[in-house]
Amino acid sequence: MAAAFRLFLERGYEQTTVDDIVALAGVGRRSFFRYFPSKEDVVFPDHERCLADMTAFLAAGADDEPVHRVCDAARLVLLMYTENPAFSVQRYRLTRQVPGLRAYELSVVWRYERAMAGYLRARFAGLRDGTLRADVIAAAVVAAHNNALRSWLRADGKGDAEAAVDHALEHVRAAFGSAAVPPVTEGPDDVVVIVSRRGAPLWRVVQELETALGRG
Amino acid sequence: MAAAFRLFLERGYEQTTVDDIVALAGVGRRSFFRYFPSKEDVVFPDHERCLADMTAFLAAGADDEPVHRVCDAARLVLLMYTENPAFSVQRYRLTRQVPGLRAYELSVVWRYERAMAGYLRARFAGLRDGTLRADVIAAAVVAAHNNALRSWLRADGKGDAEAAVDHALEHVRAAFGSAAVPPVTEGPDDVVVIVSRRGAPLWRVVQELETALGRG
DNA sequence: ACCCGGCACGGAACTCAGTACCGTCACAGC
């Protein structure tokens, strides 16, 4: 990885062949592909682990409010970037100007988004437009996260990335948090809602209330 | 293109080499790459034109309400798919199971999204969190569009794609549109009773309330 | 009729990523 990044920064990504890297690193060409399935993977060494962390994180918690949970999952990705700001900034500059790397990054981001959407789809299962909401919210969360992350990266890693992402995610939660938070199916055992036309006879309302509370 | 798709459907995308295609089509290998910059481009022949159409469409109108305009831009893409349902369904099936094609499609979708986001950024210039809003809304519109489009494609192109996309986009507009119309038609006449056991999280109460009010 | 400009096409050879196969070496166990 060190050899690869040295060459990438010296003469560019596409001008660097795998043979160059392994020659500088003093290892065999075959060994390179043992550790990195493709040349692009050298640039994104930790995404695979981060993706696994996220899926585990999402699989773990189902008691939280869904959108909140997904926002926290996004913060996991941010952590990976802020752990090593200098590296992240270098990689960002590289990715921005090499189409192949951009395409690869897109596919990685897409997997994050699908993980979130899958989680939300499960939480929204059975609801009206459940998958639609899941997909839209996942996309919005990813977009907000990336917006904040990229402006942090453009600023060479200066500034408070966490605060920026928090602010961006809050923006999403404001749009979807209250207006688009769907109901849960398993709700009725602890929350009961009765809707009644004004003018409906009182006894009917009371009856609904009593059956809802199981005291009927 | 005809030769390529015949072979792709017969023996799969990755099992088909460019040499196979040009042999069947009776043209030179060099000519293939003259018309299609890469093997993937054979599968998405019309996206480049559609992308140009969209940027032109967005550049043309600045009097409309921004989100509405972007939704109409998304409908342009849908049109390209519905123009040739059989082809679109075949391509969808191919794209779904070939990782390379999926990555390519992602980069195409990304360019659509960036076109929309660029338009919105210009319209939101000077506003508080303008670029953030632009990015999030563009992502949401794309996600909603793709959700509806994909379910239409999964149904082999049966059903009303326009209606599905309209419904999905309306969902986004309800969350982001400046002129969001409250969906409560007979609200003032309704009475809502919520009963919550002690300890129920607030978000669940909100969810139930929203379901009851039909704001799903 | 002749030449000449551009141009679409095709072929041959090349680069490079990624893969398949195989040989080597170190190290563990009995």
Next chain:
DNA sequence: GCTGTGACGGTACTGAGTTCCGTGCCGGGT
């Protein structure tokens, strides 16, 4: 000692994409 196992490296291959060059075609000018 022998043998299995696992990490490593080399060789040769496939296939995408590029570069260079040669060829035939067509229109216009002289």
